[in-house]
Amino acid sequence: MDIDEAVKPIHHxxxxxxxxxxxxxxxRTRAGGLKPGQPKVLEHLAFHEGCTQRDIGRACVMDKSSVTSVVARMEDEGLVERRAKPADKRVATVYLTQKGREAAARVLDFRAEVDAIAWQGLDAREREELSSLLDRVIENLQANEEGTCA
Known part of the structure; x- marks a missing residue:
């Protein structure tokens, strides 16, 4: 097997x-009192309030049961509230409470800190290129999962 040493396995x-x-x-988020799964849900809801749990699952790459348990725990802790969709009372939408908005703001600050660490030494062009390339990698992997990859 001939392996190009300059190109490391992308999976790794x-x-x-x-x-x-x-x-x-x-x-950072544990020190802020958040439990696993909550930060990414808070981050998503910061920009997509009123979405469904299915939307959260897709955006956060979480299975249905994980989303259900994380959102239920967050509701118990006063971070979110679920409301029936006016057009279809069987479908619940998820909203941040004031406490949830404050927690989401902290998560976004933590995200900015971690991103700043990751971006060190990369100029704007390199950041843009890496972001674009990662989007393509994600699309390829999603297509494979969905069985639409050639």
Missing amino acids: QLLVAFSHSNRAMQA
């Missing part, structure tokens, strides 16, 4: 990058 690079980024976020 993504895994290592995620692990370091996740640990940095967890250290």
Whole structure:
């Protein structure tokens, strides 16, 4: 097997990058009293209030049961509230409470800190290129999951 030493396995690079980024976020969010799963839901809701749990699951790459338990815990802790959709009372939408908005603002601050660490040494062009390339990698992997990849 001929392996190009200059190109490392992307799976491993993504895994290592995620692990370091996740640990940095967890250290900050745990110190802020948040439990696993809550920061990414808060981050999503900061920009998409009134979405459904299904929307949260898709955006946060969480399965249905995980979203249900995380949102229920967040509701118990006063971070979110669920409201029936006016057009279809069977569908609940999720909104931040004031306490949830404050927690979401802290999560966004933590995200900015971790991003600043990750972006060190990369200029604006490199950041834009990396972001674009990662979007393409994500699209490829999603297409594979959905069975639409060639």
